[in-house]
Amino acid sequence: MSDQDCVPDSDSAASPLDVPADVPPTDAAPPSEPPRRNFLVQALAAGLGAVVGIIPASIGGLFFLSPLIRKTGAAGDFIPLGLSVDGLPDDGTPQRVTVRADIVNVWNKSPNQPIGSVWLRKIEGQVIAFNTICPHLGCAVDHRPAEGDFYCPCHTSAFDLDGERINDIPPRGMDSLDVDVRDGQVWVKYEEFRGATSEKVPV
């Protein structure tokens, strides 16, 4: 095993054509086991090697977890619908109302955008609200005045006017939402829920 094979001497420029034919250095025959190195050197080398890898990787990893560490956008506040209680029919006929709110998209904020819609009913002066999203698979639930029910055109889910299901297609009744009346105006705590489960779980 000769070092000269793989290491040209430093004056090879003077006789460049004498460069020996390439002999792959160490892989032809397994080299003799290197002498046992001082354990300290091995530990240090491994330790420092790990440090220079772990530091950037963990900084990057924490940065990646930023959505968990820095929560943005507190959801679930009451939103005014721009509609007074008096504006709802007294006979309890459902009214569909668009919910508008500021949409925050990471660094952008778009004021007063439609974010969903709700069915509102007034019963003896009390207002109840349902999300129009069908708890089955997320289509928009319609009101059928003739049948006097709520009906989803996608998979024929049907609900009575109190939101209870009247067939077995939806897994649960319509999702009711909290309503607040402030100075005669209707406010709704707009939320969306996971579809296709019997439990009402906010998304």
Next chain:
Amino acid sequence: MIRSLLTWLDDRTGCRQLLHEALYERVPGGARWRYVWGSTLIFTFSLQMITGIFLWMAYNPSTQTAWESVYFIQEKMFLGNIVRGIHHFAAQAMTVLLAIHLIQVIIDGAYKAPREVNFWLGIILMKIVLALGLTGYLLPWDQKGYYATQVSTKIMGATPVIGPQVQEIAQGGSVYSHHTLSRFFAMHAGILPGLLIAFLALHLYVFRRHGITVHDPDHAPDTTFWPDQVLKDAVACLGVLAVVLLLAIFKGAELSPPADVSEAYAAARPEWYFLFLFRFLKFHWVESLGIPFGAIYVPGALMTVLALMPLTARLKNGHKFNVWFTWIVTAGIVGLTSLAIYEDSNNADHQAAIAEADRDAHRIRELAGRPEMIPVEGAVTLLRQDPFTQGPRLFAKHCASCHRWDGHNGRGQFVKATHPSDKSKTMIALPEATDLASFGSREWMRGIVMDYGNHFGALRNAAWYSNLKDEDLDLDESEMAYASQDYAEVFSNPENEQDLKALIEYLVSLRSWPDDAEQFDSSLVERGQQIMNGAALASGDELNSCTNCHDTIGSEFEFTDEGGGYPDLAEYASSKWLKAFISNPGSEQFYASKNHMPAYGEKMSPEELGLLVRWMIGDYYETHVEPYPSMRDQIPTAAAPTESM
């Protein structure tokens, strides 16, 4: 258990031998610090891969989201400034380490046979790294990156024959657009790193084939890569990491204001490692030979000499020549870089441009950080619609040829004029109209009431220069000057001190600027109004009422074209009043035939006028940016121009 698992894996993959080969490469002459450079390069590249991929997960390449996403990374995301800082400074570290590696390879003769191919692979790797730096510079889509990259792509376009086509392909069109960012990003995060990994693998493979270029085989007993050289490499990498981290934490990656085609960026410079080329191109003799000469032929020739080194080394004295060549080019690069830095630091205009860019960068963070956040049209609109940012620029452009703002042109610079006798010199120009920094303030009102002739005294310079309507400009002879002399006399009586305060309070209250409501003492204002209407003063004197001439003072401002050349003082100094006045100061409602100021109603758009006025009256989102220091004391006051600079 683990052992048997490893054996199982090894039987199927041969990983043990691979690991063995990787770790037990022979290092004749012992481990050396001088062998660490290649490893530090691989390490910085790994840093770039790690931070780059994480940044990728938060970056949005489009002209309306690139700056915004980088802003969000930098200011809002957890450790975002550190991750971006590492990426930014490791890129620069990589360039430095690359230069060290290359120089060492040449002086140690490691490029010579049989390592020619590996040298060429290294040159390709160097070009890939530089291309990564160039493409990465544009991605934040800030003013700095935008204008520096414009230069790069223009140079590309100046390449003979294929230039324009290459430029359009790189840009994804004839001008910069969403697609420019998409393409640069695909290059930066996809193609170039892929190429780099491929060529790096080849580079390492060929390196291992020929082994290390031993500097001094008798330095120490032979050893192996693991653990002796690994330890030294790890220490060196730790050093690099420490420097990069310190820079990331304490200096931070810069984010200049969002790119704006309509806003020239006088502070534009390429990244520092391209400064030498920038400076080289600025030599007159280079410029006169055309852009392709300086930007393409000369660097191309140098690269060709470099690439041919493994062949020229075979010639007599070839290696010596190559070493000398390397040192001379290095000295040239260092010299040109230093020259560029030195010149910039002594260039007042460049420093002012940098200062202004810093202000804008600070300001855009304030605006983007408002609860309203950033509009979907992009952050650049925030600056374009910000009176605090645009007011000074509009003032400098339209007003500062006559007026001053606290002695400067609105942007913290002297107004200069060519010297009347020596055209090659410039001097600080004398103001030809009033300094407006105090417009609408108590100081301003006091000046008008008590010392009208001097308050508008700068106007005399206009007469001095142009001999225009001299007789109209004798401010001491004007009616208001006479009235002012009376007022000054009466109000200098100590008994009337409170009444003067009241009159001024009243006059200031006419302006109704934002946040003014709670500022004024209402009893003073009331008393002031009585005085303005001619009520007797504490001393018993009765003044000529302001309403004798300015008969609308105190009423609501209405735009008319009537009046007798006594300026309408209804809601004086308010936004409405200012807009009407600036639009047409020569109207009958204002100075009529005595007016000397151009009408700006047609020179400025209503939006510009609105921004200027809102800036003048302080109607903008609160800022922590320091106002420009006053330069009033540095302005020559004599009627004749004094020489300076």
